[in-house]
Amino acid sequence: MTAVRCVDLCKTYRQGEVDIKALDHVSIEIKEGGFVCLSAPSGGGKTTLLNAIGGLDKPDSGEVYIAGQRIDNLSKGELAELRLRQIGFVFQAFNLIPVLTARENVEFVMQVQGVPAGERQRLAHAILDEVGLAGLEDRRPADMSGGQQQRVAVARAIVSRPALVLADEPTANLDSKTADELMELFRELNDHHSTTFVIATHDKRVMGYAKRLVRMLDGRIVADIKQDAA
Amino acid sequence: MNLVFRLAWRNLWRHPRRTWLTTAAMMFSNTLLVFMISLQFGMYGLMIDNTLQAFTGHLQIQAPGYKDDQKIRQTVADIVPLAESLRAELPSVSIAARGTAFALVSSEERSYGIAVFGVEPAYEPDVSTIPGLVSEGRFLGDIDAPEIIIGAALARNLRAGLGDELTVLGSGRDGSFAAAVVDIVGIFDSGIADVDRSITEIPLGLFQDVFFMDGSGHQIVINAGSIDGVAELQSKVGSLLPAGQDLVVHDWDALQPGLKQAIKADMSSAFLMYGILVILVAFSVLNTQLMSVLERTHEFGIVMSLGLTPGRLGRLVLLETAIMGALGLVLGAVLGGLVTSWFSVNGFAYPGMEELASKFNLPARFFPQVSPLTLLVGPAVVFLFTLLAAVYPALRLHRLQPVEAMRAV
Numbered sequence A: 001m002t003a004v005r006c007v008d009l010c011k012t013y014r015q016g017e018v019d020i021k022a023l024d025h026v027s028i029e030i031k032e033g034g035f036v037c038l039s040a041p042s043g044g045g046k047t048t049l050l051n052a053i054g055g056l057d058k059p060d061s062g063e064v065y066i067a068g069q070r071i072d073n074l075s076k077g078e079l080a081e082l083r084l085r086q087i088g089f090v091f092q093a094f095n096l097i098p099v100l101t102a103r104e105n106v107e108f109v110m111q112v113q114g115v116p117a118g119e120r121q122r123l124a125h126a127i128l129d130e131v132g133l134a135g136l137e138d139r140r141p142a143d144m145s146g147g148q149q150q151r152v153a154v155a156r157a158i159v160s161r162p163a164l165v166l167a168d169e170p171t172a173n174l175d176s177k178t179a180d181e182l183m184e185l186f187r188e189l190n191d192h193h194s195t196t197f198v199i200a201t202h203d204k205r206v207m208g209y210a211k212r213l214v215r216m217l218d219g220r221i222v223a224d225i226k227q228d229a230a
Numbered sequence B: 001m002n003l004v005f006r007l008a009w010r011n012l013w014r015h016p017r018r019t020w021l022t023t024a025a026m027m028f029s030n031t032l033l034v035f036m037i038s039l040q041f042g043m044y045g046l047m048i049d050n051t052l053q054a055f056t057g058h059l060q061i062q063a064p065g066y067k068d069d070q071k072i073r074q075t076v077a078d079i080v081p082l083a084e085s086l087r088a089e090l091p092s093v094s095i096a097a098r099g100t101a102f103a104l105v106s107s108e109e110r111s112y113g114i115a116v117f118g119v120e121p122a123y124e125p126d127v128s129t130i131p132g133l134v135s136e137g138r139f140l141g142d143i144d145a146p147e148i149i150i151g152a153a154l155a156r157n158l159r160a161g162l163g164d165e166l167t168v169l170g171s172g173r174d175g176s177f178a179a180a181v182v183d184i185v186g187i188f189d190s191g192i193a194d195v196d197r198s199i200t201e202i203p204l205g206l207f208q209d210v211f212f213m214d215g216s217g218h219q220i221v222i223n224a225g226s227i228d229g230v231a232e233l234q235s236k237v238g239s240l241l242p243a244g245q246d247l248v249v250h251d252w253d254a255l256q257p258g259l260k261q262a263i264k265a266d267m268s269s270a271f272l273m274y275g276i277l278v279i280l281v282a283f284s285v286l287n288t289q290l291m292s293v294l295e296r297t298h299e300f301g302i303v304m305s306l307g308l309t310p311g312r313l314g315r316l317v318l319l320e321t322a323i324m325g326a327l328g329l330v331l332g333a334v335l336g337g338l339v340t341s342w343f344s345v346n347g348f349a350y351p352g353m354e355e356l357a358s359k360f361n362l363p364a365r366f367f368p369q370v371s372p373l374t375l376l377v378g379p380a381v382v383f384l385f386t387l388l389a390a391v392y393p394a395l396r397l398h399r400l401q402p403v404e405a406m407r408a409v
């Protein structure tokens, strides 16, 4: 089964007098259970592509399919519903609601999804345990390290078992040891739950963990490499 | 506690000082509103009671049509026995019979056309403050005595004083010539020029003789003590009226239509002031919530990318506002209740107005009354406008695009 399929995506931004092609006829297919790294130097179009896949932004032309369903023509409300139920997001930093504890941050999205309270508590406890935050459930983001905060964000992204997790430079604010640990966690989750991961990064160390490395430059895919990752 | 409620609550206290300032604005205006409205409604009650107890009473029994066209022929038959039997049936209220005629009242020097009331000397003091306002001489005594009391202004106009004789000339019930000579036994001074100029009172027995009333009169005045329960009393009195006679019972609003109008006029000017206060509070809430939404743009972008809709975030903002508003409501109502209660025990003097108040027969100290209505009506309106003020910031969230929002720091 195909988790993600993009067909001929184009997106142009106008900056002053210049047109910037953030996506220039991008087509890509990602299998279910894939672990893909999108790598490009800054400004290469990684975020634009992830946003198009996640239904956060619309391409100017082209088609996006998630699990076989076309999504680029959905309404705002339908896209919100899609993100809520089928896609998990992890961003670079400041992912969390600062006034909620780790457990509450994880529970909040589940509450919006309509998961009953008892179930919510059980799942939140289990997932925080799985990402290595046992004992820190009642801490607020300000009382956690950057790595711990990213783990909470990951826990929140995967707790409802979405088919697809999109991560946009999740290690950019972490030191290399913490970054390694986070990537190992991603791989574990990918192995255990066969969740599809698409991770945008320009960090070479992160690329090493990918099963498949897609290189972009100026909005185009310039290489697509299968790897035997560490 | 519900997770969304917890989130809203904690969001409020991200900026404790700002939240407290906004809540304090609500609390202050709520306190003020509770006090002012309690005072205002207490004043109205007093104003109504005092006006009605001066002369009109809360209810009057009359012949139908008399109220709008005061013809001497439209009478209440056997008025004294009827008043007597009503007093027996309704021991808790004050009742007195009157007759009314228009006559030419002359002293040696001058004449004035004026209303002459025939009153029951024994019962009139229970339904009117005029007997108590006699400042020279005394009130009427015997029901048949040829006596009169007049107001101070009329006495001046007539150039007559205590002990002088006045001639009363008019036409009787049957149209025949009516005349009497009476002694001035008392002069009253109500401080209200209109009353002191236009009311004269003679004993009802004399009145019936002079104007050929044949035992009848024109109104039975009922003073219920206060306007509470006047409606029930009105229907009770109606049921006690003799079957053979066509009579009506008018309430104070029908008898004194100007009173409610005066109160309404006063209310609308007071409510204009309250309205301005409420709008000021609403703007402070609007400002607070706009800031609070604006500074959370990045955070809202994140949760919107997780699949939260702007509508849900808007409801969160409204919930935060509602919590803040409820805090202001409770604190304001409690503080306002306490302040007003203190004054309701210790009284509230009209500074510099004591003399005027005593002239108008108002008490020198006024005691505002707290009731559930005066306690809640102001704060409830403030709460409502607080919520309305948060609608705009909440609706603005619909313009938010997650990608752009997340770019905000």
Ligand SMILES: Nc1ncnc2c1ncn2[C@@H]1O[C@H](COP(=O)(O)OP(=O)(O)O)[C@@H](O)[C@H]1O
Residues within 6 Å of the ligand: A013, A014, A015, A020, A021, A022, A040, A041, A042, A043, A044, A045, A046, A047, A048, A049
């Ligand atoms: N909202 C925007 N307005 C104008 N230009 C944009 C906007 N978003 C992205 N771009 C431009 O599009 C190109 C791709 O950006 P992006 O997808 O963010 O790259 P990356 O995530 O790889 O750094 C960049 O040149 C960037 O400047």
Ligand SMILES: [Mg+2]
Residues within 6 Å of the ligand: A046, A047, A048, A168
């Ligand atoms: Mg980027």
